[in-house]
Amino acid sequence: MPLVLILNGPNLNLLGQRQPEIYGRETLDDVARDCAALGAELGLDTDLRQSNHEGQIIDWIHEARRTAQGIIINPGAFTHTSVAILDALHAFDGPVIEVHISNVHKRESFRHHSYVSLRADGVIVGCGVQGYQLALRRLAALIA
Numbered sequence: 123m124p125l126v127l128i129l130n131g132p133n134l135n136l137l138g139q140r141q142p143e144i145y146g147r148e149t150l151d152d153v154a155r156d157c158a159a160l161g162a163e164l165g166l167d168t169d170l171r172q173s174n175h176e177g178q179i180i181d182w183i184h185e186a187r188r189t190a191q192g193i194i195i196n197p198g199a200f201t202h203t204s205v206a207i208l209d210a211l212h213a214f215d216g217p218v219i220e221v222h223i224s225n226v227h228k229r230e231s232f233r234h235h236s237y238v239s240l241r242a243d244g245v246i247v248g249c250g251v252q253g254y255q256l257a258l259r260r261l262a263a264l265i266a
């Protein structure tokens with residue numbers, strides 16, 4: 123089955139504990155489980171990873187060039203700072219969907235700009251952790 127890599131940036135390991143009024147109570151393990159179940163329905167393998175380190179995320183995007191057919195990425199705060207992650211995504215040929223759990227446009231102005239959006243084929247914002255499932259459905263359509 124085609125593989126979708128689901129990448130998560132800094133502080134998302136604390137999902138469910140950090141600022142639950144913004145990010146909700148579900149954990150990243152819950153997200154991984156729900157994506158695996160939906161992926162099985164859609165005919166996609168999923169591999170969810172999280173790192174607090176920019177270089178690690180870049181290395182995983184490079185790996186995806188050989189192993190994955192699509193990428194879902196929530197780069198966390200690197201969204202707003204990382205030209206390096208943007209450049210790595212430009213080196214990946216498959217579809218990319220960017221996800222933000224919160225509605226970044228209702229928040230501080232520094233969250234309104236995303237480098238990753240310059241590469242993303244779609245952006246899902248403010249749908250809570252359900253955004254990952256929406257992204258997976260979109261990737262299934264793009265990969266088919």
Ligand code: DHK
Nearest residue numbers: 133196198199222223224233
């Ligand atoms: C997650 C973060 O950690 C923030 O730095 C971003 C994003 C928003 C989210 O909504 O998933 O600004």
